[in-house]
Amino acid sequence: xxxxxxxxxPSAQNTDARGIIAFLDALDASAAGGSGQPxxxxxxxxxxxxxxxxxxxxxxxxxxxxxxxxDGVQHVYSLSKSFTSTAAGxxxxxxxLDLDAPVVSYFPELDAEVTDPRSRSILVRHIASxxxxxxxxxxxxxxxxxxxxxxxxxxxxxxxxxxxxxxxYSQSTTYTLAAIIQRVTGQTLLEYLxxxxxxxxxxxxxxxxxxPVGRDLGFAGLHVTTEAVARLGQLHLQGGAxxxxxxxxxxxxxxATRTQVQNGTDPASDWAQGYGFQFWMARHGYRxxxxxxxxxxxxxxxxxxxxLTTETSDLQSVLDAAWTHLLPAFEGPDSDPxxxxxxxxxxxxxxxxxxxxxxxxxxxxDTDTDTDTVTGAEPPTGxxxxxxxxxxxxxxxxFAPQELTLxxxxxxxxxxxxxxxxxxxxxxxxxRAARTGPDIVLAHVQFVQSPHKLRITCDLRTGTFDATWRxxxxxxxxxxxxxxLAQPPDVDVL
Numbered sequence: 001x002x003x004x005x006x007x008x009x010p011s012a013q014n015t016d017a018r019g020i021i022a023f024l025d026a027l028d029a030s031a032a033g034g035s036g037q038p039x040x041x042x043x044x045x046x047x048x049x050x051x052x053x054x055x056x057x058x059x060x061x062x063x064x065x066x067x068x069x070x071d072g073v074q075h076v077y078s079l080s081k082s083f084t085s086t087a088a089g090x091x092x093x094x095x096x097l098d099l100d101a102p103v104v105s106y107f108p109e110l111d112a113e114v115t116d117p118r119s120r121s122i123l124v125r126h127i128a129s130x131x132x133x134x135x136x137x138x139x140x141x142x143x144x145x146x147x148x149x150x151x152x153x154x155x156x157x158x159x160x161x162x163x164x165x166x167x168x169y170s171q172s173t174t175y176t177l178a179a180i181i182q183r184v185t186g187q188t189l190l191e192y193l194x195x196x197x198x199x200x201x202x203x204x205x206x207x208x209x210x211x212p213v214g215r216d217l218g219f220a221g222l223h224v225t226t227e228a229v230a231r232l233g234q235l236h237l238q239g240g241a242x243x244x245x246x247x248x249x250x251x252x253x254x255x256a257t258r259t260q261v262q263n264g265t266d267p268a269s270d271w272a273q274g275y276g277f278q279f280w281m282a283r284h285g286y287r288x289x290x291x292x293x294x295x296x297x298x299x300x301x302x303x304x305x306x307x308l309t310t311e312t313s314d315l316q317s318v319l320d321a322a323w324t325h326l327l328p329a330f331e332g333p334d335s336d337p338x339x340x341x342x343x344x345x346x347x348x349x350x351x352x353x354x355x356x357x358x359x360x361x362x363x364x365x366d367t368d369t370d371t372d373t374v375t376g377a378e379p380p381t382g383x384x385x386x387x388x389x390x391x392x393x394x395x396x397x398x399f400a401p402q403e404l405t406l407x408x409x410x411x412x413x414x415x416x417x418x419x420x421x422x423x424x425x426x427x428x429x430x431x432r433a434a435r436t437g438p439d440i441v442l443a444h445v446q447f448v449q450s451p452h453k454l455r456i457t458c459d460l461r462t463g464t465f466d467a468t469w470r471x472x473x474x475x476x477x478x479x480x481x482x483x484x485l486a487q488p489p490d491v492d493v494l
Contacts, residue, residue: 004202005231008058010329010344011337017344019329020053020061024347026321027310031354046293046312047353047470049074049451050226054234054305055330063348064226067423067430067448073205073223074309075450077290077474080208080222081174082232083197085278087181087189088128089240089252090196096184099125104155106180116158124180126163127173128277129260133159139171139219148212151176167263167275171219174278178218189216200247201235203228220290220474223449226307232288233296233305252277257286257298270319284323292451292471293318302330311451313471353423355432355444380441380460387464390454392478397443397456397465404431404443406482414482416445428486447473447486 010017031045049068053061064070091097103122104114114120122132138157145153154172161168178189185192190208198206206228209221216222235241236257240248256277264272267283274281279288285299293310295318306326312318333340383398396407405415416424416431423430425448433443441458452473458465476485 005054005227005234006058008055008060009337009341010055010060011333011341013055013058013060014330014332015055015060016329016331016333017061017337017340018334019325020344021340021347023321023325023329024048024051026325027318030312030314030317030321031356046310046314046318047451048351049309049311049353050307051309052226052230052305052307053326054230054307056303057234057238059230061344061348063351065351065353067353067425067446068309070227071205071225073207073225073449074294075221075223075290076229076294076309077220077292079229079288079290079294079296080218080220081278082288082296083193083222083224084174084178084181084189084218085128085256086197086232086235086248087193088177088277089248089256090192091181091184092252093249097124097181099123099128103127103176103180106183107151107155110152110155113152114155118159118163119155119157122155122159122163124177125260125277127177129167130169130173130263130275131164131167131261132170132173133161133163133166134168134170134172135160135166136168137170138168139175142172142175150211151179165261167261169263174219175217177278178216181218182215188214189218196247197232197235198228200242200245201228201231203231226309229288229294229296229309230305230307233298233307237298237300237303237305257281270316282319284327289315291474294451295319297322299330302327304330309451311453311471353446355434380435382463384458384463384465387459387462387466389465389467390469390472390478391467391480391482393481394467397458397467399433399441404433404445406445408481410481412481412483414486429482449486 010020027046027048031047048065050064051062052059088097101124102120103124104111104120118133126132138154141157142150142153145156154176182188190206206224208216210216235248236253239250240246240253257279258276259274259281260276263275266272270282273283279286285297287298288296293312293315295306295308297306381399383396386395393408394406395409398405402418403415404418405413407413416426416429418431418433423432423446428447428449429445430448431443431445433441436442439460443456445454450473453470454467455470456465456467
C-alpha cells in the first residue's frame with residue numbers, strides 16, 4: 001500500500017499561490033509586530049516553524065523554517081488529543097470500547113469510592129467530547145487528589161453540571177479516555193496505534209510522554225512530524241480511507257468531526273463552534289489544535305488539509321489569516337498561475353526562524369556573513385551570573401569564540417555552537433547570539449522538539465543575565481534541568 005503524498009503545483013489543484021503567499025506574509029507581519037493581536041500571555045505574533053498544505057490529496061505548499069526539518073518530531077501539545085480520538089475509533093470498531101458505558105465501569109477498583117450519582121453517570125462519550133459535567137479545567141485538582149492515578153482524582157470530584165450537556169475543556173477527560181483505551185487493549189496508545197495508524201500512513205517516528213510510567217498521556221505529549229499531522233488530517237478528510245484500504249470506520253470519522261456538544265455563542269471565535277470527539281468545529285471545517293499554534297485544519301468543502309506548527313500566543317489570529325487569505329485562493333488561480341507558483345516556490349526556499357531583538361516591535365537582528373549583530377561587534381568572551389532566570393538551575397552563561405555554554409547549579413553544562421546566520425543543532429538545542437547594543441548581548445536558545453525558545457539577555461555593565469521564555473512552556477517547572485527540557489525520551493522508530 002502506497003503511503004506517499006504526491007506533490008503538485010498549486011495551480012494544478014485549482015489554487016491561487018498568491019493567496020498562500022499572502023497567508024505567510026500575514027503571519028510574518030504578525031511576528032514582526034506589523035499586524036495581529038497579542039494573546040492572553042507571552043509574546044504577540046506568530047513565528048512559523050513548519051507548514052504543509054494539501055489539496056485534492058496533493059501537497060501544494062510545504063516549508064520548514066530552520067532549525068526545524070521535515071524529519072524532525074515536534075511536541076504538538078493538545079493536537080495529541082485528535083490522535084487519541086483516532087485510537088478510540090479503532091477500539092470502538094474492535095468492540096473494545098463502548099461509548100455508552102459508564103466511565104467507572106472500566107475502573108472496578110474505584111467502584112466503591114465513586115458514589116456521587118453524577119460521577120457515576122459520566123459515559124465514555126462524555127469524556128470523548130469534553131462534556132463530563134465539570135465547568136472548568138480539572139487536571140490540577142485530579143493530580144492533587146491522586147498524583148499516581150489521576151483517573152481516581154477525576155472521578156472523585158462530582159461534576160457541577162450535567163454530564164453530556166456541560167462543556168469544559170479539561171485534560172482529565174482525554175487522559176481518562178486514553179487510560180481506558182490502554183486498559184482494554186493492554187498496550188500504550190503508541191503501541192496500539194502503530195499497526196493501525198502509523199504504519200499504514202507511513203509515519204516512522206513518534207513518541208509520547210507518559211504519566212505514570214507506562215501510560216501515554218493522551219491529552220498532550222505526542223511528538224510527531226508535520227507530515228504525520230498532515231496525514232492524520234487527510235485520513236479524516238477521506239472518511240478514514242487510505243491507499244485503497246478503509247483504516248478507520250467512516251461512521252467514527254463522521255461522529256468525531258461533528259458537534260457533540262455546544263461550547264459557546266461567539267460567532268467570531270473558532271473556539272465556540274461546537275466540539276466533537278477530540279476535534280474542534282470551526283467557522284470553516286474542523287480541526288485538531290495544540291497550544292502555541294500546532295494545527296491540523298480540515299476543510300471538506302475545499303478538499304484541503306493545513307498542517308502548521310508555530311510559536312504564538314494568539315491562535316485565533318492564525319485561523320483569521322487562513323480564512324482571509326487561503327479560502328479565496330481555493331476558488332482558483334488568477335492570471336499567470338505559473339508566475340504565482342514560481343513566486344511561492346521562491347517564498348518557501350531557504351526558510352529560517354528569525355533571530356529577533358525581543359523589543360516591543362520584535363525587530364529582526366541584522367546579519368551579515370561574519371556575525372549576528374546590530375552594532376558590528378562580535379559577542380564577547382567571558383561569563384555572566386544570574387540576575388533573574390525562569391529556570392532556577394541555570395546560574396551562569398559563558399561565551400567563548402563561536403560557543404555559548406549554559407551552566408547549571410549541579411555543575412552540568414550545555415555547550416552550543418554559535419554560527420553566524422544559522423541555527424546549528426546539537427542534540428535537541430540550537431542557539432544564536434548577537435551584541436544588540438553597546439552593553440547588551442542577546443542569546444536565543446531554541447528547543448527544536450518543541451515550539452519554544454529561551455531568551456538570555458546579558459548586561460556587560462553588571463556582568464549578569466536575565467533568562468525568559470518567549471512563551472512559557474506548559475508543564476515546565478522552574479527547577480527543571482536543561483537536560484530534562486532538551487532531551488525527552490528517545491524517539492520510537494515505528
